[in-house]
Each structure stands twice: as structure tokens, then as C-alpha cells.
Amino acid sequence: MKILITGGNGFIGNKLVSKLKKDTEHEIWVMSSRIEDADKKVVKADLLDRSRLNDIINGYDVVYHLAATGDETLPINELYKINVDGTWNVFDACLENSVKKVIYTSSVGIYGALEKLPGSEESPLNAVSPYERSKKEIEYYIPKYRERGLSIINIRPVIVYGPGSPMWNKIISGVEGGKIAVGNGTNKWPLVYISDIVQALVLALDNKNVINENIIVADNKAYRYKEIVREIQNNLGIKKVVNPYIPVSLLYILSFVNLTANKLLGVPYKVTKDKIKRFVRNREYSISKARRLLDYSPAYDLEKGMKITVDSYRSAGATKK
Amino acid sequence: MRICISGAGEISLVHVKGINQIQNAEVVGICDKYLTRAEMLGENCGNPKPFNDFEKMLDEQKPAVLHICTPPLLHYEQAKIAIDRGVNVIVEKPFTTNEKEARELYALAKENGVKICPMYNLLYDKAMSEISAIIKAGEIGNIVNVESYYGFNLGGDRSKYNLKGSTHWVFKTPGGHLQNIGPHILSSMLAIIGTDNLTYNSIAVNSGSAPEGLYDEYRSVVVNGNITGYFTLSLNAQPYFNYINIYGTKKTVLYDISNWSYVVQSLSQKVPNAIARAWNNIRTGTKIVGATLISCPLFLTGKLTHFTGMWELIRLFYECVENDTPPPISEELSISTVAGLETIDRQTRQLSENRL
Numbered sequence: 001m002k003i004l005i006t007g008g009n010g011f012i013g014n015k016l017v018s019k020l021k022k023d024t025e026h027e028i029w030v031m032s033s034r035i036e037d038a039d040k041k042v043v044k045a046d047l048l049d050r051s052r053l054n055d056i057i058n059g060y061d062v063v064y065h066l067a068a069t070g071d072e073t074l075p076i077n078e079l080y081k082i083n084v085d086g087t088w089n090v091f092d093a094c095l096e097n098s099v100k101k102v103i104y105t106s107s108v109g110i111y112g113a114l115e116k117l118p119g120s121e122e123s124p125l126n127a128v129s130p131y132e133r134s135k136k137e138i139e140y141y142i143p144k145y146r147e148r149g150l151s152i153i154n155i156r157p158v159i160v161y162g163p164g165s166p167m168w169n170k171i172i173s174g175v176e177g178g179k180i181a182v183g184n185g186t187n188k189w190p191l192v193y194i195s196d197i198v199q200a201l202v203l204a205l206d207n208k209n210v211i212n213e214n215i216i217v218a219d220n221k222a223y224r225y226k227e228i229v230r231e232i233q234n235n236l237g238i239k240k241v242v243n244p245y246i247p248v249s250l251l252y253i254l255s256f257v258n259l260t261a262n263k264l265l266g267v268p269y270k271v272t273k274d275k276i277k278r279f280v281r282n283r284e285y286s287i288s289k290a291r292r293l294l295d296y297s298p299a300y301d302l303e304k305g306m307k308i309t310v311d312s313y314r315s316a317g318a319t320k321k
Numbered sequence: 322m323r324i325c326i327s328g329a330g331e332i333s334l335v336h337v338k339g340i341n342q343i344q345n346a347e348v349v350g351i352c353d354k355y356l357t358r359a360e361m362l363g364e365n366c367g368n369p370k371p372f373n374d375f376e377k378m379l380d381e382q383k384p385a386v387l388h389i390c391t392p393p394l395l396h397y398e399q400a401k402i403a404i405d406r407g408v409n410v411i412v413e414k415p416f417t418t419n420e421k422e423a424r425e426l427y428a429l430a431k432e433n434g435v436k437i438c439p440m441y442n443l444l445y446d447k448a449m450s451e452i453s454a455i456i457k458a459g460e461i462g463n464i465v466n467v468e469s470y471y472g473f474n475l476g477g478d479r480s481k482y483n484l485k486g487s488t489h490w491v492f493k494t495p496g497g498h499l500q501n502i503g504p505h506i507l508s509s510m511l512a513i514i515g516t517d518n519l520t521y522n523s524i525a526v527n528s529g530s531a532p533e534g535l536y537d538e539y540r541s542v543v544v545n546g547n548i549t550g551y552f553t554l555s556l557n558a559q560p561y562f563n564y565i566n567i568y569g570t571k572k573t574v575l576y577d578i579s580n581w582s583y584v585v586q587s588l589s590q591k592v593p594n595a596i597a598r599a600w601n602n603i604r605t606g607t608k609i610v611g612a613t614l615i616s617c618p619l620f621l622t623g624k625l626t627h628f629t630g631m632w633e634l635i636r637l638f639y640e641c642v643e644n645d646t647p648p649p650i651s652e653e654l655s656i657s658t659v660a661g662l663e664t665i666d667r668q669t670r671q672l673s674e675n676r677l
Contacts, residue, residue, distance in 0.1 A: 077330070077489065080355055133357040140356055 003205075004060045006031045006047065006090060007067030008040065011165050012105065012157075015198050016064065023202075031056070031067070047086030053093040060097070062205060065090045065104045068135075076130045083134035088141065095150045101211070103204045106156045108190065108216060108285055110136040113277065117188075118222075118284040121156070121214045129274045142214075151211045153204045155197075158218040158285060161305065162194025163312030172313045175232045181245050183280040185226030190218045190283050193300035203294040215290050219298050219305075222284035231302050235310035251276050322346045322639060325384035325408075327375055327399055328391035329353035329362040332413060336388050337366045339632035343639055350382035375399060379406050386642060388635075389413060392490030393500060397422040400437065404429045409436045409642045411635065414504035418495045420660040427652050438638045438648045439655045441508035442631035448583050449509065449630065452567070452574055455585065456513065461569030467513050468568075470553040471506035471578075472561020473498070475530050475537070496666040497535050499525075503554050503665070508650075508658040509565055514548045516657035523552075525669035530557040541665045552665070575605075581625065582612035 003020065007013045008030030017040060020028050030037070033046040045052045047067055057063065067090075069082045087104070094102050111119050112126030127136040142152055161168045200217040204210065223231075233239075255271045262269040290296040300308075324346050326333050333351075340346050352372040353359040359371035372378035379387070379402070387403045389396055389412045397417045400410050404426065416439035417423045430437045443449060455461060475482045475498075482491060482498070491501045511519070523541035531537035537556035542549065555561060563578035576583040584605045588597045619625035637649040 075489075076358075080358070084355060127357065133361060134355075137355050137357040 001061040002027045002029070002059060003062045003064065004029045004031055004043070004057065005064040005066060007065070008032065008042075009037065010066060011162075012160060012194065012197060012201075013064075013066045014164075015162070015194050016066070016201055019198050019202060020205075029060070047089055048081060050089045050092065053089050054096055057090075057093040057097045057099060060099055062101045062103065063090065063094050063099050064201065064205075065102060068105075070131050072130050079130050080134050080137070083131070084137045087138050091141075091145050091150060091152070095145065095148060100151065101205075102150060102152045103201060104138075104142075104152055104154050105201075106138065106154050106214075107132065107135045108156050108158050108218075108283070110139055110156070111283075113281050114283055117282065118286045119216070120286045121216055121289055129278060139214075146212045153210060153212070154214040155200060155204060156214060156216045157197050157200075158190035158192050158216070158222075158283075160192055160194055160197050161309055163309050165194070165309070168309055169313055169316075172232050172236070172310055175229055176236050176238065181225065181229060182251060182276065183225065183245065183248050185229065185245055186224050187280050187282040188222035188284050189225055189228060190222040190285050191228070191302065191305070192218050192298065193305035196296075196298045196300055199299070200290060200294060200296050203296055207294055210293050213289075213293060215293060216285045216287060217290050217296065218285045218287050219301065220287070223302050228302065228306070231306045232310060235307050236314075248276060248280055322386060322643070323349045323382065323384045324386050324388065325350040325352070325378055325382055326362070326388045326390060327352045327378075328389065328395075328413075329355070329358040330390060333362050333388070333390040334365060335628045335631060336390060336411075336635065337362060339628070339635040340388075341366060342632060343636055346386075346639060349384060350378040352378045376402060379403060379408060384408055386411065386639065393418055393494045394490070397426065400426050401429060404433050404435055404437065407433055407435055409638075411438050411440060411638055413440045414508075415439075415494075415496075415500045415662065416504070416655055416659050418500055418659075419663050420656060423656045423659040427656065436638070436642055436648045437655075438634070438650050439504070439508075439658070440631060440634065441504060441650055441654075441658065442628065442634050443505045443509045443578065444512055444630065444650065445633040445637070446578070446581065446630035448576060448578075448581050450633075452576055452583055453512070455574065456567070456569075460572060461567065461574060461585070462571030464513060464548050464567060464569050466548070466568040467510050467550040468553075468564075468566040469506045469510040469551065470555065470565075471502060471563050472555045472558055473502050474559060474561055475556050492532075492535075496662060498531070498537070498556055499539055499554060499666055499669075500662055502556075503539070503552075503662045504658055506554065506563070506565075507552055507661050507665075508654060510543065510550050510552060511657050511661065512654055513565075513567055514543065514545045514550045516545070516653045518546055519657060519661065520544045521661060521664045521668060523665040523668040524672055525665075528557045536669060539665060539669065541668075543661070580609075580612070581616055582609055584608045 003026050005013055008017050009032055017028055020026055030040045030042050031045050032042050036042060043056050045056050109132035110125050110127050111123045112128045114123060125136050127133045142154055146152055197217055255273050258271045259269055261267040322345050324340055329351055340348055348366040348369045350370050350372055351359040351363050352375050356371050356373050363369050363371055386409045389399050393415050396412050400412055403410050426437060491497055494500050521541050521543055525536035525539045527536050528538050539554040541552040543552055565576045567574040572585050572587040574583055574585050586601050616625055634649060641648050
């Protein structure tokens with residue numbers, strides 16, 4: 001099969017390309033607007049260039065649409081253009097070119113704060129932040145594209161971690177530096193190791209019986225924030241067990257001070273209420289649908305996954321030790 | 322009063338804050354290209370029904386007033402559709418991007434018995450309202466000249482106004498930044514010098530902050546009969562200032578728009594010039610300090626923002642709809658502002674072609 005991957009140079013995309021190239025005979029192409037990569041077959045196109053997308057998507061059997069931005073410092077219009085208009089463009093081009101299957105990565109961010117744990121595919125969509133809302137916007141349109149004949153498998157990953165993740169390198173570096181953590185650390189973070197999300201994405205490709213489904217992909221269980229911090233500390237060889245925690249109420253006061261400084265002095269408003277809420281959310285999701293439909297079974301728990309992640313962080317020379 | 326909003330961008334939230342202050346007004350529908358953005362805005366006004374189909378919203382919700390807060394290129398089309406359905410319309414600036422469309426909308430509004438109003442909110446800032454009253458009372462004598470200066474910060478590299486290859490609507494709007502920011506200051510100036518017989522002489526340059534092919538500094542000398550006006554739109558000078566200075570035959574008004582303060586200056590004939598000038602300085606200093614002291618608590622409690630004029634204009638427009646009185650902003654001023662910006666844009670582009 002001829003497969004196109006948008007976002008094939010991102011954290012998940014890179015690993016997916018390697019896996020597909022290593023384990024399958026498929027012809028893999030990566031769509032990128034900028035990056036040239038000698039190890040990949042790259043087709044240059046911009047998500048916002050609708051007519052170019054139409055031309056280049058011609059002839060592909062399957063399209064993985066992973067490209068998106070999570071950069072919430074972007075003006076909301078720009079973020080929506082990339083995540084929403086870009087996705088519409090990809091879906092439209094796939095429809096026009098009769099692509100057999102689209103495997104799209106959404107996010108569990110669309111659920112926002114869960115009303116009931118564990119969350120499932122049917123949980124209400126309470127997205128809060130601009131990124132989460134942009135992903136939720138697509139969810140409104142997926143049924144319409146399906147009605148028009150586009151087969152979309154909608155994978156909703158939880159927080160993905162693994163070696164080479166810029167976000168996790170920052171978190172590990174923060175833990176290593178003894179940075180203050182938010183809340184009391186008992187809230188649950190749903191994680192999935194990079195190889196496991198890639199496993200699910202490959203299973204979605206292989207499984208001919210699964211069409212037009214929304215599927216959450218996560219680890220077997222969610223972990224308390226302090227468990228994650230402790231795991232990172234263990235792997236870093238840090239003896240201190242608990243980083244200092246800052247109460248959420250204090251953070252809200254800080255957020256107010258930040259907002260006032262933003263209004264009066266133009267200081268960037270970084271400690272937003274949304275960010276605080278997102279950080280201390282208690283979230284856990286059921287993966288029974290992924291197990292049932294895709295035969296998905298996570299191979300990495302926190303201990304195993306975080307060891308590889310921290311080892312990679314250390315060997316990359318990012319650690320001070 | 323049933324209110325609908327089209328466009329759920331940043332400025333719509335400011336409209337919502339104004340609408341929320343009006344007792345009998347209720348937002349019943351918000352339409353945006355993105356449903357989630359309509360929902361997000363709706364969270365600030367009782368979660369009205371979100372739409373992504375403009376006509377469906379008007380047909381289902383049957384508003385008395387529609388606020389058009391979309392990118393400018395949609396203003397004319399949406400206003401036309403709403404007016405055709407008998408809906409009163411407030412249109413964000415720029416009202417339209419050309420005079421022909423503005424005239425058509427007013428003609429259509431008359432035909433359908435509805436009212437329309439551009440959002441020239443600077444005209445209804447507290448200080449500006451007081452200045453208008455001073456002028457009307459003849460306190461400053463005959464107006465000789467009006468200097469208007471409006472600055473704006475395009476922001477850094479990541480600003481939506483400056484992004485390389487930005488998809489922001491301002492770059493797709495004829496006149497670009499001039500049409501986006503110019504209506505405020507031009508409408509304020511024209512409200513003072515009048516709109517009977519206007520001529521414009523305009524120039525513009527790119528002094529370094531605008532993307533290639535666009536301008537960041539606009540100047541125009543505007544003449545109405547024997548009154549002159551200077552229009553300045555500056556996007557590169559930092560820190561930027563916003564002011565209007567009004568020179569009359571008896572007094573001068575110096576209005577600092579950014580800081581919501583103004584002073585009226587005159588030279589008393591009864592005392593020596595030096596004393597009169599010193600007295601002016603003392604009065605100016607006292608007025609500025611006083612205005613600051615009054616403004617501080619208002620600002621800190623959120624009662625004083627750059628948008629109090631907008632909220633007042635919304636209130637007045639609703640009032641005119643309810644009482645069937647003329648809209649707060651006249652048709653002449655509305656159309657003259659659109660025509661003026663179109664002229665400045667045309668003249669500056671012609672100049673650029675001549676340079677080539």
C-alpha cells in the first residue's frame with residue numbers, strides 16, 4: 001500500500017515512519033512543509049494549501065493525519081488554522097482522491113475535565129484550552145466526513161511520552177532541577193509510551209474490520225503525578241523523594257498577579273487559569289474499546305517506559321550529572 | 322432584546338461584555354466558522370446556541386440586533402443578509418472597505434426600515450463625549466485645525482499582525498492595517514471637522530515594520546472648506562501615542578486618547594503672557610494628575626477600559642432601536658469615514674506606483 005503521513009517528522013510521526021518502514025512492505029511518504037530528510041521520502045506541501053494537497057494526495061491508499069500544533073502561545077486564529085483548517089483540507093483532499101482510509105490522531109484533551117472516571121469514548125466533550133477546543137472542533141466534523149464516504153479511524157491518545165519528546169525532556173529537566181510541582185501530586189495523569197501509541201496506529205492500519213471508530217489509546221492505568229515524578233527521580237538517581245509542591249489556591253493567586261501585571265505592564269500572561277486547571281486535572285481513561293477492536297495491548301508501563309525515556313535524556317547529554 | 326453575534330474572535334468578547342451590562346439584552350445566538358469558538362464566547366453570556374451557518378442563526382433565533390464582528394470582507398455580505406431580514410445591525414470597523422458598499426447598506430436599511438451603525442467607539446469614550454459638548458457649546462470658537470495621531474504596535478515576530486505569511490484577515494483586507502486601525506481616528510477627526518466637502522492629500526511609507534509591499538506610516542492632510550485636519554497612522558514609532566489636538570479661534574483642546582485625559586488651553590488676555598502660559602502649565606499638570614487619580618480606581622475595578630466607548634455606543638444603539646430614533650452615528654459620518662480611508666489607500670498606492 002502507498003501511505004502518506006502528515007506530521008511524519010514529529011515525535012509520534014518519526015517513530016511511526018520507522019516502525020512502518022522496518023516491519024512492513026508499504027511505501028511510506030511523509031508530508032512536510034519544510035523539513036528535508038534523507039532517510040524519508042518527503043513530499044513538500046503545506047496543510048493550508050488546499051489545491052496542493054489535492055494534487056499530492058492523489059494515489060495514496062491510506063493517509064495518517066498526525067500534523068497539528070500544540071503551541072498555545074500562538075494566536076488562537078493561527079492555532080485553529082493549522083489544527084482545524086489544515087485537517088479539513090486533508091480530509092477534503094482524501095475524499096476527492098478516494099483515499100481508502102484516514103487514520104487521524106485527535107486527543108483526549110477534547111474531554112477536558114472528566115465528570116466521571118474512568119473516561120471513555122462516550123464521555124462528554126468539555127475541552128477548555130485553545131488546543132483542546134481545536135481538536136474538539138474536528139470531532140464535530142468527523143461524522144459528516146464519514147457520511148460523505150470518508151473512512152476515518154479517530155485515535156484519541158492520552159499524554160504520549162518517550163525518548164526524544166521535547167515536552168518530557170523539559171519535565172525531566174524540571175524534576176532534576178528540583179522545580180516546584182503543582183498541586184498535591186495526587187491527581188492522575190494518563191500516559192502512553194511512544195511505542196504503544198505507534199502500536200495502536202499500526203493496528204488501525206492493519207485491521208480491515210475497524211472503520212469509522214473513535215478509539216482512546218492509553219497505558220493500562222493512569223499514574224498519580226507524584227508517582228511519575230518519583231519514577232523520574234529514581235531513574236535520575238536522585239534520592240530526594242518529593243519535590244516541593246505549591247498549593248493550587250496559591251497558583252490561582254499567582255495567576256491573578258500575572259494577569260494584572262500583563263494588563264498594567266505588558267508582562268506575558270503565562271500562568272493562566274486554564275493551564276493550572278489542566279495540570280491538576282484528575283484523568284484516567286478506559287482502553288477497553290482499543291483492546292476489543294484493535295487487539296491493542298500496552299507493552300510498556302511507567303517503570304519500563306520512563307527508564308528508557310530518562311536514559312535517553314541522560315545519554316543525550318541533557319543531564320547535568 | 323434578542324441579540325445575535327457573528328464572529329467569535331477577540332473583539333466579540335468585548336461586545337459581549339458591553340451587551341451583558343444592558344438589562345433587557347440577551348445574546349441568543351453566536352455564529353462562527355468554528356463551532357467551538359462560538360461555544361467559547363457563549364460561555365461569557367449564558368451559553369447561547371452556537372452556529373456555523375449565519376443565515377440559519379438569523380432564521381432560527383430572529384434577533385432584533387446583530388453584531389457583525391467578522392473579518393471585514395464579510396461585513397457587507399452579512400449586513401446585507403441581515404438587513405434583508407429586517408434585523409438592525411452594528412458593524413465592527415471597518416464598516417465596509419469601500420464607499421459603494423457602505424452607501425448600498427444605508428439605502429437597503431432605509432428600504433427595510435432598520436438601523437445600522439459602525440463601531441466607531443472612540444467617539445463615545447467619556448473624554449471624547451465631553452470634548453464634543455465643549456465644541457458644541459462654542460467654547461473653543463471656530464475650529465481651525467485638528468491634528469489626529471494614532472499609533473499601534475504591530476508586535477514582535479510572533480504577533481498575528483506580523484507573522485511571516487500570516488493568515489490574519491488584515492492582510493487580505495483592501496487597505497490592510499489602514500482599514501483595520503484607521504477608522505477609529507479618521508471618524509473621530511471627521512466628527513470634528515465635518516464631512517461636507519472633503520479633500521485628501523496622502524502619503525505613506527514602509528519605514529521598516531510592515532511586510533514588504535505594505536506601509537507602516539500613513540499621513541494625510543484633510544481639508545473641509547476652511548478647516549484643515551492632519552491624519553496620522555503610525556505603526557512603527559514606539560512607544561506609540563494616540564491623540565487629537567483641536568485648535569479653535571478661542572481655545573485649544575489637547576486630548577490624550579490612550580490616557581483618557583484632555584486639557585483645554587487658552588491664554589488669558591487679562592494677565593501678562595508669561596503668567597498666562599505658566600498658569601496653563603499648572604492647570605494642565607493639575608488636570609492630568611486629577612484624571613490619573615480618578616482613573617486609577619476605575620481601571621483597577623475594570624470600569625475603565627479602552628472599550629467603555631464601545632459599550633456606550635452599543636447602549637445608545639439599542640436605545641435608538643427601541644425608541645425608533647436616529648442611530649448614534651450618522652450616515653454621513655459613517656460613509657465619509659469609509660470613503661476617506663478608501664481615498665487615502667488609493668492615493669498612497671498611486672504614489673507608490675508613481676515611485677516605481
